[in-house]
Amino acid sequence: MFLDGKASAFGTTLPHSLKKKMCHMSKGKLLWHDKVFDFIKSSALAVLNLLKTTGMSDELKKCIKKLCNQVSVTRSTDFNPIKDIIGQYATINPQRPLDPYVGKGVPCNKWGFNHVQPGKLLCPIEHLLKYLKDSDRTCAKLKAGDLSLRSLPSFVFESNGEPCMHLDGGYDKDYVAKGMFEGFLLIRVGKHIMVAPKAALKDDPLPLSCRSKGLIMDTPCIIAEHLPYLTLAGRSAMSTQQWGAIADGGYVWEKEYNRMLTLVLDPLHEEEIANALHYLNLKIFGHEKGMVNDSSDDNNDSDEKNNKDSFYIWLWEQAKAKQAACEWAQTKLWAHTADITLQADADHAAVGDLLNAAINEVTGNEETATHEVS
Template sequence: MARRRKRSPSPSASETSLQSSSSDSEDQSRHSHKKGSSKRKHTAHKSKKKDSSADPHEEYIAAARCITRCVDMFCKVDKVIDIGTLLKQHELADAGHLSEDEDEIAHRENQLSKLSQKTRDRYQLNYKRLLELAPGLKAFISSKDQKKTSELRKIIRKMESTISGTRSDDSTRLKIQIGKYVALDPAKHPVSPPIDDGSGRRSHMGINHPVLARFLCPIGEIDRFKEDPKATIECLQDGKIKLTADAFPAFLWKGDLPGDDYDPNDLMDGFLEGFTLERTMRHIFTGPSTALGSQSRGTRACNAVLHGMTTVDAAHIAYGCVQVRFGISSKNVWTEVDGDFKYRDFYRNIVDFIEDLPDEDREQLLKNWNLKLFNNEGGRDRAKDDTDDSGPSNARDGSSDLARLRAQMAARRSAAKTSTTNPECTAAPPAVARPPPAQENPPPTTPPPSSPAHKLLTPRPIPRPRPIPRPAKTPTPARPSTVQEDAPAPPPRTPLLSSPVRNVPPSRPVLSLPAKTTSRAPAETESQASSDKSDSDLTEPDEEDDEPRQKRRASAKQKGKSKAVEPISHEEPEPPARHKRKAAAPTKNTATRSTKKQKKK
């Protein structure tokens, strides 16, 4: 026979409630534990973020940003290091300070023979500037340790990504403001149709925009554009007019409109002086708030201060030209090639043209740009803060109030020094009238009665309780057996629940009955008899212990009803309770206490 499984007894309600409460507590503890663990993870993640924010390669990242804007915006750091190292070895070998194998010499000469002299000079200059901005690279470049070599590769990758990111960030920020920079007076005459149509797309810009097309038109075709703008725009769109890096755009020349002041017989007149290029240069190097000619309102240091830029060079101007050209174009994302136009070649052409200018022309061009950006032909002064540049120039000479205050303070200091060194020459200080000493305990001054301060300071009288009139002590008369007709019968007393014998004294005067002269002895005997009678009523025989509790209560109620009216005391009876309750019968303990007290008496 198959054995039957014993059924487990069903849990009771208390057990189920205990189980549910324990499960709830366990769930709460798990939830709180999860919360605590998540908080700890969050704090650990924050600490990791803080630790990661302190990048050990920050020196090289800052150098990469400076290289983008001030040295070479298309710089390849790995190539600059390789070619720069080969050029340095070539110089040392020519000077006789380096001993090499024939294979090493052949490899170096083979690499350098592919480069023109101008390209060599550019790489050598970039290598020199790279080591100036990031001197920590010297230890990695000269070391043959494999760990340092791998670390150098990481640094190079970070620097190249920073160069690309800086280029893209500047172009993205410039796109937001380019609509103001291409208008001669953006407050009164903005560009129409507007550049920012709210869609976020840029397909309507560049040569597809009737105003921006003139900015991008090659300067050699500007006369044709003036005669028939619509037909020239169609030729630009169809590719009949080529937009190449050699055909400089019209926005590089000055004029209320691009190319207005262009003279084909004097191309240098107004070249690199366009108002859009000037605003873009200020936007990048001195801050967007200075682009339209106002003073800087920025709370952070501008790029010129961060990069230690003191004067304008050819690389700065070329970087601004590239950013203007890309900001006007219809491209949404940065790219080096826009149709037939190549930004790398355009950048190199601008730099090479400025560097190839005669010394006087180049110096004059750079002075003009220093004046536009830093309000000084000599460039930005590193010793001065930005606030000092905008301050008055006569702050240190004698014509300013600040200079006179400093002179007076210096004279006082010198006079104080001479007085301390020569005590004979010291003059007595002038007598100064001192106020009378204040009394320790001055007499109190009472304000006049009409003033409100008198009412505040006058103490109020403390209320005192009224005296309760008490009747004169008179001998208590003997209670007659029958009630007299002259005096009214007192109301029946209701026993209190708390104490059947005592009453609380009243707060109002007691009406006493007219006293009658009687002998004291009968009164005492009668009061003693009444107290004996009350005590006898409260006491019960010992045989009642065997009776049930209900019989005892019934007998106590009957005795309470049949009890005679107690003698009138001098204390007024307590008013009856609002809610009448049944008086509890005295227990045996209270009855025995009362009998013991009576016996003692």
């Protein structure tokens, strides 16, 4: 589904049902659809051709189904191994796993809100203080659906000993974005998925390898769209049911994912999301921009710029010389073509003048104008 203006770019318009749905989308969600379409134009030309070609809707649906299946396989590969070791990831000190332990081989009825510690991490942020005061009663309400789960879970927020207990106190109702997407579990999940499972419990960032998702997906940094994905990966790892099912008090995975996606792409929250991305990239990759070598900031290649014998300098200079030669040749060709055109115009004018002179001589008419070539 794309913006109507985008759709018209390939000769079609959105059906009425999609136009109606667009009217209820947030600005952030619309921007996200814009980004998806731009990605298709630059990186998925086969899909773009199907979109542009009349009568290819069935083939397009098959293509989308294959993409969705691959996404499902990738998500399972990302999420399931985290569940096996969540007993260590979900504690401030990984040397002291959850007690009772949850992880590989533990029955599902021991997970989620059936366990006091994962329950605390899964608890919606606005109910956390109630949970800390009376975990049994709050858990029962959450499982029964008496308390809404339509919120970010507490593990998403920065911690100091307790989930979402900020360094200077606790959850701040006057500044609810404080510490958002800076939780310790989110960092470990990010390291597990983007770098390697062995990186998750290391204090210092590890370098990317050829098997790291950050390199495979050509995104060696955390971007806004990753935040909902990492959040659901952490939640799935602690929940009684896997991703995609109704889990823990009626939590609807797809709706919550879309709600988070809208949040992180909303320009209104741009500053908070940018701060969170800088923080996560620093913790996961060791640099606030991720595993990205930005020479404009670090000037790491200054020695290359000053080395006249550098291969890259030679390559650049030769390419520039070749470009200049081509431009000079093109300019000469244009000039030569212009000279030929002017000469042809002059020849035509001269012939016309001779003809006029002959006519005047025969008719005795002296007023026939001659041509002047400019």
